[in-house]
Amino acid sequence: MSVLRDDFLWGGATAANQLEGAWDVDGKGPSVPDMCTNGSFEHPKRITTTIEPDTLYPSHEAIDHYHHVEEDVDLFAEMGFKCYRFSVNWTRIYPTGEEEEPNEKGLEFYDKLINRLVMHGIEPLVTISHYELPYALVDKYDGWKDRRLVDLYVKYASTLFERYKDKVKYWLTFNEINGGTTSMGDVLSTGLVQGFSGTLFDVKNTQQDRMQALHHQFIASAKVVKLAHEKYPQFKMGNMDCFITTYPYTCNPDDLILNQQAMRHMNWYASDVQVRGAYPAFAKRIWEEEGVELHMEPGDEELLKEGKVDFYTFSYYMSNCVSADPDAPQVEGNIMAGVKNPYLEASDWGWQIDPKGLRWTLNEIYDRYQIPLMVVENGLGAYDEIEPDGTINDDYRIDYLRKHIIQMEEAVKDGVDLMGYTPWGCIDLVSASTGEMAKRYGFIYVEKYDDGTGTLARRKKKSFDWYKKVIATNGEDLV
Ligand code: BGP
Numbered sequence: 001m002s003v004l005r006d007d008f009l010w011g012g013a014t015a016a017n018q019l020e021g022a023w024d025v026d027g028k029g030p031s032v033p034d035m036c037t038n039g040s041f042e043h044p045k046r047i048t049t050t051i052e053p054d055t056l057y058p059s060h061e062a063i064d065h066y067h068h069v070e071e072d073v074d075l076f077a078e079m080g081f082k083c084y085r086f087s088v089n090w091t092r093i094y095p096t097g098e099e100e101e102p103n104e105k106g107l108e109f110y111d112k113l114i115n116r117l118v119m120h121g122i123e124p125l126v127t128i129s130h131y132e133l134p135y136a137l138v139d140k141y142d143g144w145k146d147r148r149l150v151d152l153y154v155k156y157a158s159t160l161f162e163r164y165k166d167k168v169k170y171w172l173t174f175n176e177i178n179g180g181t182t183s184m185g186d187v188l189s190t191g192l193v194q195g196f197s198g199t200l201f202d203v204k205n206t207q208q209d210r211m212q213a214l215h216h217q218f219i220a221s222a223k224v225v226k227l228a229h230e231k232y233p234q235f236k237m238g239n240m241d242c243f244i245t246t247y248p249y250t251c252n253p254d255d256l257i258l259n260q261q262a263m264r265h266m267n268w269y270a271s272d273v274q275v276r277g278a279y280p281a282f283a284k285r286i287w288e289e290e291g292v293e294l295h296m297e298p299g300d301e302e303l304l305k306e307g308k309v310d311f312y313t314f315s316y317y318m319s320n321c322v323s324a325d326p327d328a329p330q331v332e333g334n335i336m337a338g339v340k341n342p343y344l345e346a347s348d349w350g351w352q353i354d355p356k357g358l359r360w361t362l363n364e365i366y367d368r369y370q371i372p373l374m375v376v377e378n379g380l381g382a383y384d385e386i387e388p389d390g391t392i393n394d395d396y397r398i399d400y401l402r403k404h405i406i407q408m409e410e411a412v413k414d415g416v417d418l419m420g421y422t423p424w425g426c427i428d429l430v431s432a433s434t435g436e437m438a439k440r441y442g443f444i445y446v447e448k449y450d451d452g453t454g455t456l457a458r459r460k461k462k463s464f465d466w467y468k469k470v471i472a473t474n475g476e477d478l479v
Pocket of ligand 1: 432439
């Protein structure tokens, strides 16, 4: 007997800008990622203020899911997906964010996608905003720094709710909203890059601007959660955090305190607001120490209380250590670098692989909130090779996923209420942090390469059949 629920939501996850392509087709406007060049581990990608000639912008074609949508969904169905997490490109629906009426052509694309999912009995899980802010709103308002974005987001979300109210039950308001507490959220998440050209590491914002922009996102999220609860009682609304699990490097109490602060700043600050409906007690000290004077409007506190999410979702790829010793050895990470853990191996991109950390994390989150959890991103970004016989033997990926699923099941035995699992990039797509194609996560290989070439043909990797069996046995057969 499987330890997982009978209705466990097995599936996969993607984001519109990383796979759709067709960046200027059928009325779509440019979004922040459309202004981002390609890059690599060694050469960070850049954001530009205009489209530069002779420069590769990987989102412009990506894997052209826009024109392969039926084929791709059919492949997901063949694996037995119960659920598919995807995002809507805001600029397909409202090209600049400020139009009065939505772009019908853009909605028709999502009609096609959602109808295909429903036809296969796959439950859609929609991220309303996944790193796809209209670039026009960066140009005009400096992104989420301006509170006027709240109502523009509410208008956009309301359009989706009304159109898909009979087909979509599960919604996430913002992807990895907690990234906004650090510099890594500045470009893709909060869009605080008005007039800025350069690498994602060169953006200079104050914590004042970051925390204020994030507050506006919290308000926007609470408003649409409240709206959903009042108008569409069948909806389930979730948050989405980039969970960065950190451990104290040693048992030195200084390391413990520092780690507690890191966990609070990175993880609990945002989710306490979205799950508990209020800023945590420790927020005051963070604001004081970072020179932040948060501007709240009358009614904001009530709104946060009224906009509490129904379930908690997060991405989990890796863990880091925190040390008070400035000379401790460092390692890379997706949102932030950390101190190297001597007990763990790292991926080719330096992300430390830690399946047991997932069990620990699930337990920590569930102990704190006691609402259903879902792992909506997890996976191994790796170089894949096509063998001469056409196969792709991604045993390293199977090994990574198997170990994480085992630990998820341990967490369920520990008492965690886990709704589902949607590994990241179930079909190869553009990397968010580097802009590469070479960093692949999929069960499905796409012939698309870093120089922009490729036939775009889809091939099943070895992990495709493996995952199909995992789903068919509800996580019992992991061999
Ligand atoms: C998360 C993002 C995704 C995704 C993933 C993998 O932080 O929500 O959009 O891309 O990380 O990261 P990367 O693509 O950089 O390997």
